[in-house]
Amino acid sequence: MSQNKLESVAALRIQDWAEEDRPREKLLKKGMASLMDAELLAVLVGSGTRDMSVVVLAQHILKANGNSLQELAKRSVQELQRFKGIGAAKSIAIACAMELTRRRTYEIGNKREAIDCSSKAYTLLRPDLTDKLIEESWILLLNRANYLIKKIKLSSGGTSATVMDPRLVFSRS
Template sequence: MKYIKKETMIKELPFDERPREKLQRQGIGCLSNAELLAILIGSGTKDASAIVLANRILALEKNGISFLADCMPEELSHIPGIGMAKSCQIVAAIELGKRIATKPKEKKLNIKSPKDAATLFIEEMRYLKKEFFKVLLLNTKNEIIMIENISIGNLNSSMVHPREVFCTAVKKSAYSMIVVHNHPSGNPIPSQADIDITRRLVEAGEILGIKVLDHLIIGDGIYISLKEKNLM
């Protein structure tokens, strides 16, 4: 009697070994070429899982995935289980990857002084009618990673909590930060609340390993650096 080998379907795999679930739990770097292709393929057929279809694609050339760099949809669509729709999805994903790889990285701004940081905000924040609290995240070269709005309203310990200030900084692996807020009155002289919050953030940063380099207060065309005033 001839036995027909039954292909394992993805839903029959242990939960942690299914490509999408594996990506979510372990990260994209843990997936094999076949698993990455399987996610692009999406669904298999009644006789073959997306993983099986992915392996059929990889088996087309001895160099495996390399040939996909210049592949046309028609070259994939003749594979059993891979129609034109799936072929176009795969080719489109490869093209996106190529475009991302060849796009020059934008030059990051480097912050060398409180004035450099203040220049980014002084015109934007001088006319605001409410207090905005922002965080400028930096890498090890003092280059800007991102700028984030933390809160809007009156500045006090309940409005600005280290939990919110450092949340994105931790996710982005920031090395340091500069915090910035405005005084709608136009007078940038720091209040005692400003000083207290700054010291609280510095202490939290020391625990998390993310330096708080400065706290800038923006007024009407002028600013004050708490670092320069030795208030932090």
């Protein structure tokens, strides 16, 4: 395809697409599973730029993150705003969708469970620690029956360590 043809396709507005190819309409007719990651992201973003359709913008964002949703989930609101066409509102929407996904994936549910082993503590803290680029220190406050009272982030550090001061532990509990 020639460069001019590629540019005209990229600039083509979603309204100019065949109805069955538009992400929202495709979702309604064929279901969520019919959409590619870029189309799902495009629905979330909502609109593109004058030079780029929302789907092409979403493809560009995914490509910049190695076509990996895991990598995309690590991006901060400020990093997402570096893409032309992604302002504060759109970057916040993407970050919130990634956070909801993270929480849903590791949600324990309404069932209250005793934290009586390290794997249960890990499951409880995993949503708070997933996709972090820096080390963090957390404590779990448990009652005598090992049920969670509260979880508290004590400190954040660098990429390989964080300092945990015992005074912080006792002052927060």
